[in-house]
Amino acid sequence: MSKVYTHMTMSLDGFIADPQDGIDELFDWYNAGSVSVPTADERWSFSLDEASAELMRDVLAKAGALVCGRRLFDITNGWDDSHPGGAPVVVVTHHTPDDADRWPKTSFADDVESGIARAKELAGDKDISIASADIARQALDLGLVDEVDVSLVPVLMGEGIPYFANLGAAPHRFEDPVVIPGVRATHLRYPVKRD
Template sequence: MTRIVADISVSLDGFVTGPDPGPADGLGTGGEALHHWAFSDDPRDRRVLREATARSGAVVLGRRLFDVVDGPNGWSDATGYGAGEVGRPAFIVLTGAPPRAVRLNDLDWTFVTTGLRDAVAIARRRAEAASSDSGTDLDVVLMGGGATVGSALDAGLVDSLTLHLAPVVLGAGTPLLTGRAPRTLVQRDVVPTSTATHLTYDVVRA
């Protein structure tokens, strides 16, 4: 069965970027520490990343995050989706208007201008089709940014939440859960590593 999985790295004080994020520095000041785990040699980190990439039937991201990953300092052959793990799911971008050009034109991009629910619905159809083709249950992964993940939680669209809790205090930046609607979570898995604590929760539907 295809699930909607929100998967994002976060600091100890609840930020998914450092201060002043932008297209040239998508994670903001100090924010690169949030993703040290994704490039770690710790076998537990590698397993978490490999399993997350393998389950990705389609990936949803917001326009600001797209502009970062598709920008000149964004994804490359070494630092693409899954940080070097093999994974080429469909990418669904929630946006007000499609971009005029795409640098990463070897990836499967769909731009949705009609809202988050439509983006998730399209991603679910793509993930279900990929599941049928592969004979494996694949999920929709909401990779960010923080506003997209938070809005999906508020809208009751998320089945599972995975947080990669980095051992860093950023002090400011883009908050993940501040000001969000109350949600009940059921803890399902905790994987502590040398660079992060990987937390997985089921999201209880209201």
């Protein structure tokens, strides 16, 4: 059964990037092992420990669509219309780029609900991943998220961009996590608790 989940690599103090969108302190785990995990785009691959590699292979195999915000889309230049996960991308934005035809495999949506709906259409029976903190926050508040995943890395950043901030419908409650210990990251999967 498909699910909508959000996944971020996060510091121990809750940040997914530094104040300038830097991720250098966080992404060491993507190259901390000897197990090669290729992606759908030959420009990128990971060198992971066995537990992290198994997790990443599972994520890549089940990838049906990715939802992100305009900020991440712009920072990555839309992954040149070829996200490493191999899934189509849906960008939630108030302003579709004037040159949107540069990304023929990318869809644009006006709000989080329509973005998730479009991602479900594209994904079929595969999973939908939310890859932007603000989109994840909004989707969680709207009750659209089935699971929150965190790759927790051993660093304290002190400041930066938080994974979740300004939640409008908090508290959100979760089931006990699935814990996957890795090298340079502990992976936590929290199913959303449904009342």
